[in-house]
Amino acid sequence: MTDAAMMDAPDPATQLARLRAIMHRLRAPGGCPWDAEQSHASLIPNLIEEAYETVDTIQRGDFNHLREELGDLLLQVVFHSELAEEAGHFNFDDVAREICDKMIRRHPHVFAQSAADTPEAVLIQWDEIKREEKGSAGQPYLYGIGHGLPALLRAAKLQKKAAKVGFDWPDETGVLAKIHEELTELHHAIAAADPQAIAEETGDLLFSIVNLTRFHQLDPELVMAAANRKFEQRFATMQQRLLAANLSLEVATLDQMEAAWQQVKTLE
Known part of the structure; x- marks a missing residue:
């Protein structure tokens, strides 16, 4: 044809x-x-x-x-x-x-004689086959986690893979302490007016927060997307309330916008 x-x-x-x-x-x-x-x-x-x-x-x-x-x-x-x-x-x-x-190839428990009776066993088998296929023997352990991934997603993948060999906090208490530690270091960088240190400490803080999402089986990209949607929806409703009071965003004061914002939050 x-x-x-x-x-x-x-x-x-x-x-x-x-x-x-x-x-x-x-x-x-x-x-x-x-x-x-x-x-x-x-x-x-x-x-x-x-x-x-x-x-x-x-x-x-x-x-x-x-x-x-x-x-x-x-x-x-x-x-x-x-x-x-x-x-x-x-x-x-x-x-x-x-x-x-x-x-x-990666589903030998379905198409061959391998056994994997749980989702966890399937993932372990998948990773083993993937390493063999990619010939990553001799490479650094974290090799192969794509640099083209969104940064939050890549952070989660790096942390998850490191955790598989025991490099992890015993529980989220250590993660929360690390977040507080990184926040304190960020405060110090801001006080020192050091742009490079501010950028570095902000990255460390974000990395630690991603670790917290991992402990709760949350996808950091989806968590961030939900936060974006919430802000967008609240802002749109705030704008509607201001317009109802004959106030545009361009003329409304910060106090007026904050008051409308708080009203929106109480209605959720």
Whole structure:
């Protein structure tokens, strides 16, 4: 079937091939100027944005839009695969084959004779197979935790992996003490008006707070996202209350905004 015929195919079984044909046409001569000039590097912001928009839709329980966001995310995979195929590296079929083979390799308790009866045992087995695949023997223990991850997520992964070999606090009491210690050091850095020390101590404080979320089985990225949403919602409601009093954000005083803010909090 030609690309032109594939682009019009209504059969649900051919929709992925249809998407690939559309992307091929967009990149071909006479296609879309924007799509034609993209590269793996230029698409990084789009890939990150689509991933986070998908997460946001899931968190809001908006399944009407989740289908759309998953499609946008799939488009990124198809786009990068098309670029790689043009360069002679691999194509989408290779990508799909790779993940199929990986899932079978890393689930020997399903597809082979290995035993793993609990989620914890599955994760231990997964990590062991992953280390073997990546040939990380002889590398530093924390090797392989991607530097491209969001900083809070990477901090959690570093801490979790270190904890697996016993480098961890016995309980959260030590973590809370560490947070207080780092906060005190930050106060000292601020008092000394030392920008470099302020940045370093702020990072140490954030790292320790991430450790606290780990002790409570919380994802720091999701915790931060929830805090962002709460602030955004409170600010919007505060603005509405000010407007009801004929006050715009531009003319309202800090005291007036604070009073409205506190009113919003009491109503939650």
